[in-house]
Amino acid sequence: MPWHSSKGAEHLFHQGGDKLDDDLIIKTTDLTKSYGPHVALNKLNISIPKGATGLLGPNGAGKSTFLKTILGLIQATEGEGRVLGLDIRTQGDQIRSRIGYMPEYDSLNPDMEAIHQVRYSGELLGMNPIVAQARAHETLQYVGLGEQRYRNIGSYSTGMKQATKLACALVHDPELIIADEPSNGLDIMARDYMIETLTNTVRSGNRSVLMASHLMDDVERVCDNFILLHKGKLAAQGRIEDLKGFDREIEIHVWGGATRLYEAMTKKGMSVRREGRVMRILHEQEDTTSLILGCAAEVGAQIRRMHEYEASLEDLFLSIMENLGYEVKSSEDLLTSPVEARKVDAPEHMGGGAS
Ligand SMILES: Nc1ncnc2c1ncn2[C@@H]1O[C@H](COP(=O)(O)OP(=O)(O)OP(=O)(O)O)[C@@H](O)[C@H]1O
Ligand SMILES: [Mg+2]
Incomplete structure (x- = not known):
């Protein structure tokens, strides 16, 4: 400098x-x-x-x-x-x-x-x-x-x-x-x-x-x-914090039993995106972490790594623009329609939308 x-x-x-x-x-x-x-x-x-x-x-x-x-x-x-x-x-x-x-x-x-x-x-x-x-x-x-x-x-x-x-x-x-x-x-x-x-x-x-x-x-x-x-149009407006909070996921790296774990988690209604051994689970509830660990123990899968994953704003905005277009006016709108938003955020190569 x-x-x-x-x-x-x-x-x-x-x-x-x-x-x-x-x-x-x-x-x-x-x-x-x-x-x-x-x-x-x-x-x-x-x-x-x-x-x-x-x-x-x-x-x-x-x-x-x-x-x-x-x-x-x-x-x-x-x-x-x-x-x-x-x-x-x-x-x-x-x-x-x-x-x-x-x-x-x-x-x-x-x-x-x-x-x-x-x-x-x-x-x-x-x-x-x-x-x-x-x-x-x-x-x-x-x-x-x-x-x-x-x-x-x-x-x-x-x-x-x-x-x-x-x-x-x-x-x-x-x-x-x-x-x-x-x-x-x-x-x-x-x-x-x-x-x-x-x-x-x-x-x-x-x-x-x-x-x-x-x-x-x-x-x-x-x-x-x-x-x-x-x-030239308003596509979205709101608080950056809301957008980030809404999109929080937990990322895990699984060795042995990945498919069994994936199935167990989706059966419990969790929203999982998967790419091979790496999965991202929507952090919807306080106890999402223990739910994941519970499923892993149940099916005998081994979780090697686990951490909070935050989608970048860039990903998020691209999703908004491509998929929700001008319907979204504020981050509140996003928060009140999380299912649609979640579908939007799951690229097909990662296993599609919410299950
Ligand atoms: N003086 C001008 N005469 C005609 N068209 C213009 C004029 N200034 C901007 N535009 C057009 O208006 C639109 C908006 O331009 P503007 O410069 O406001 O965009 P921007 O978001 O600032 O883009 P950038 O990220 O490239 O700076 C563009 O399509 C641009 O070509
Ligand atoms: Mg400019």
Whole structure:
């Protein structure tokens, strides 16, 4: 890591009680955006609470368009939206002065020193030049560029440029940070650093973050909530924790008597996916583990390994999109229809659905 390590977020963010009155920071009603005949956002009804939310979706899903529309940078074709209580159609300037936006594209001037670039961002947002300068030092320190702040941005690595973009977004101490693919193009170290900095911003800084990403890992590390867009529509939204909890399985490796064990468990109504000696059993009840061990003892099968297996969000989202499509609106919907969801999650090569 070529950078200076970041300080805690406490130094950077003014703690002064909650700045947001309402728990909803973003709300849209039938928000639609068309580029000519192409509908990029299709009647989106989205409510985003305070905290950290991941905006997920494959390429072209409409993530960047959504962010630009709610920032008032591009005009919605139809529908309404409010950010921090402000109207996205008429109050874009005010929204942008209260939000830190880290765009997807390269928004930096390669001929400027980072310190000047960040100060300039603050001045554009109406900050007093002296205050902007002081904040530029602080924010660059915070994103790990304290030592390199007098270098021309043109000489920076991609990771350093992304960090500079984040410093620009934080310069005016916004209550909400909107980051479009913040870890795009970064190597593992730089990506970890970016994700950690965003996490600090939420946890210690008590700020809200809305981050677009197609990397489930990043979203999982920073965010509590997710929104999944697919072809401009809302495919699913809810709490990441719920999705993960719902899909928990116990994985066992069986030597001797695998088939007998498989049969015994399915006969008891357990949901088992099998691939040879490896089986995954849905962790439905408190005593699933002892039920498995009981079955093994009964049929004389030997369990060599046993551990909790968590499906990745990626698997889960692919399943949602392929099989449940737009029917799923929240993680609650998923939880109330676990049988369908379970069927979805069992690939045929692993023995099909629930038994
Ligand atoms: N300025 C534009 N003019 C015409 N079409 C556009 C424009 N910007 C985006 N689109 C189209 O709108 C759709 C949504 O694009 P958008 O950039 O919002 O997706 P995204 O989810 O951010 O994708 P990515 O993961 O690649 O960044 C795509 O089909 C894209 O081609
Ligand atoms: Mg995008």
